[in-house]
Amino acid sequence: MKFNIQSEIIYEVVSPTTFIFNIHALRTNSQQIITESLTLNPPIDVEEFSYNSGAGRFLRLESIGNTTFSIAYSATVDTNYTVFDQRQEFQTVPVAKLDGEIIPFLFPSRYCQSDKLQKLAYKEFGSIENIYSKVLAITDWIYNNVEYVSGSTNSGTSALDTLTERVGVCRDFAHLGITLCRALSIPARYLTCYAYTLQPPDFHACFEAYIGGNWIVFDATRLVPLNSLVKIANGRDAADAAVANIFGNATSTSIKVSCELADDNFTPFWYNENVLNGFSIQ
Incomplete structure (x- = not known):
């Protein structure tokens, strides 16, 4: 079965803040990522890492203060249960x-x-x-x-x-x-x-x-x-x-999540x- 997934989180950042996000679909033997994209506004350098035998795809990034920051992820994923x-x-x-x-x-x-x-x-x-x-x-x-x-x-x-x-x-x-x-x-x-x-x-x-x-x-x-x-x-x-960990001073103002079928085989x-x-x- 194929699914189109999307998420977007918006923050008001008061002071320089480090975020660790966990919103990417995991790559496994039974879950294949066909396409995916990540959008950061404003653009920020991001590092992907994992731990605990790869049980998550974590993103680490630093945002400046006194700004509005958003992160958006989308993917098409094929699952095989x-x-x-x-x-x-x-x-x-x-x-x-x-x-x-x-x-x-x-x-x-x-x-x-x-x-x-x-x-x-x-x-x-x-x-x-x-x-x-x-x-x-x-x-x-x-x-x-x-x-x-x-x-x-x-x-x-x-x-x-x-x-x-x-x-x-x-x-x-x-x-x-x-x-x-x-x-x-x-x-x-x-x-x-x-x-x-x-x-x-x-x-x-x-x-x-x-x-x-x-x-x-x-x-x-x-x-x-x-x-x-x-x-x-x-x-x-x-x-x-957790979907997000915040080290600094930032408040989430909006969270949008969707998961829709990408085919009729369900x-x-x-x-x-x-x-x-x-x-x-x-």
């Missing part, structure tokens, strides 16, 4: 056999305090033997127990806050899913993406769980089909995969049908 039948028996990979690069996704992190939710996780989901069914039960529980309300949380909201307040946005739903998985010794990671049919249009977040040697995507918000996602980055939580798959869709950066 791996489809798994949710009824198949997934083999649990024990922690003792996990590859070293997977291990960090078991640890508590800034927004995912899995060490504090183990009692709840085992009480609610510990008796479920099939690992896929366990993660699906976590996803269902979040959907049924946390209300999705736009603008209800902020950049400091953690999974523990979301569990307490029972309200959040996609970022919070993802953090809670990651936290409950890790509390049950299931590696899980954050996913930032563009999403077709998301209303209102914006960047989207969900999570991936490591099941049977595969990173499989789950979205407790149920806002978009799982095969409508264009991956931007992975991380332990939003701190690793049959939506929702998480609760007989298939689930995931893709990996490996």
Whole structure:
């Protein structure tokens, strides 16, 4: 499936500021970038870099002060999802056999305090033997127990806050899913993406769980089909995969995001049908 993605962010910059952006589509075995362009106004030298085994394409740039600055990215991306039948028996990979690069996704992190939710996780989901069914039960529980309300949380909201307040946005739903998985010794990671049919249009977040040697995507918000996602980055939580980090004095005044079909070959798959869709950066 091909998607046309676009994003534009405008800032009022008060004093010299360094930005680190994370808005490019990721190049993976299952996600090919056909064309892409980047526009900076005013023009600024930019450096692209990556870390964490290439789990994101980061841009670093410096803006002068007392100016209006904008960054715009567009691309056509061809995605090729791996489809798994949710009824198949997934083999649990024990922690003792996990590859070293997977291990960090078991640890508590800034927004995912899995060490504090183990009692709840085992009480609610510990008796479920099939690992896929366990993660699906976590996803269902979040959907049924946390209300999705736009603008209800902020950049400091953690999974523990979301569990307490029972309200959040996609970022919070993802953090809670990651936290409950890790509390049950299931590696899980954050996913930032563009999403077709998301209303209102914006960047989207969900999570991936490591099941049977595969990173499989789950979205407790149920806002978009799982095969409508264009991956931007992975991380332990939003701190690793934020769209923008600002070091200085600047305020965002406008954010525009779009993700549209570039062809007619699209049959939506929702998480609760007989298939689930995931893709990996490996």
